[in-house]
Amino acid sequence: MAAHIEMYIRGPYDKVNTRTGACPTCHEYTLAFSVLQEAMPNLLTTLDIVPFTPENPPPILKEYGNGKRFPVLFVKEGKDSKGIDMSNTVCDTTDEIEGLLDRFNCTRLHGRRDSVEEAEAEKAFDSLYVKFMAYIKNPDKDAKGILRELMKLNEHLGRQQEKGLRFAVEDHLTLADCYVLPKVHHIRIAGKAYRDFDIPLDLIHLWRYLENCYNQKIFVRSCPADKDIVEFYRAKTPIKPNMEATKVMLGPVTLTLDVPAEVAQHPPRENGENGD
Structure with a gap:
């Protein structure tokens, strides 16, 4: 059974919950689980990223860290790389999130102990x-x-x-x-x-x-x-x-994702649909 994960992350300062906020830890793990989904789509088929504000956390989060820890992950359903059921697993600490990543055994996400x-x-x-x-x-x-x-x-x-x-x-x-x-x-x-x-x-x-x-x-x-x-x-x-x-x-959605012309590669390397 492929995994379905909901990841609750801190939203933006203006409480517009359609955007991701600037919590660095949330960004790190959003990237990590996005890499996991890209590398192992058969194991992680659905990754829902849900921004929220600490002042008004969703009801499902109120019993986990009082909305103060970011992010919080819920495995709605799914099995890990060994076929062990992970359904209803909740992770609200970095150790638990790292442990969840380990359960997928994705070589692209091996930590310093394994690589x-x-x-x-x-x-x-x-x-x-x-x-x-x-x-x-x-x-x-x-x-x-x-x-x-x-x-x-x-x-x-x-x-x-x-x-x-x-x-x-x-x-x-x-x-x-x-x-x-x-x-x-x-x-x-x-x-x-x-x-x-x-x-x-x-x-x-x-x-x-x-x-x-x-x-x-x-x-x-x-x-x-x-x-x-x-x-x-x-x-x-x-x-x-x-x-x-x-x-x-x-504007609030401005993203500075350019590099100075003095150091830009010419031409940039072509990337595939997923950027690899």
Whole structure:
């Protein structure tokens, strides 16, 4: 029996529940389960993404984390890769969600314990988001820490690109990409709005990676609007955002998914219907 999963994620700041919100963890797992569905359509046939607001969670969520944990997954029906029934399974912690991913045994989503390549990729961005949060919270903090982490990631991606690989581990999206891509995208949007920070153009491998990822349909479908990303950090920093520094004033559904012309690949690599 193929699986049917409902994933409840945090919605946008303006409570329009037709859009995905900017919670990075929700984005990571939306990407991961989208990759799973793309890789194993016979095991995961239906993936319903349901945005909601913490102030008014659906009745089905009220007994799980009081609407404070994101995301919450319900396996409506289905069996794992060993044929064991998972119907009515509920996951509302990251450990439980990781365990659910493991039950599908998808090679594209093997964690660092099961893949040396995945472990190496994750080491390249282990401290990236921590450094970013420290930078965005403190107006007096310089950018040296976040720049070091971006350079480390750039070096890893450069080694991958020398092998002819577009992404962090393989030539298709894997778990490492699901973890790091939302973080880098948040750095690009929120970093500009709050600290007038730009990812340096000389980090060419990182920019080429972003271009490859932005060409993936599953990323575009899961990506929060620029304004939602900016609003996500408003309560996390004393700094006021400079909305004019980004494109967010153009509207709530603006998505900055381009790369500077100086680093764009010409022509971009052609992708298939699913972006692979």
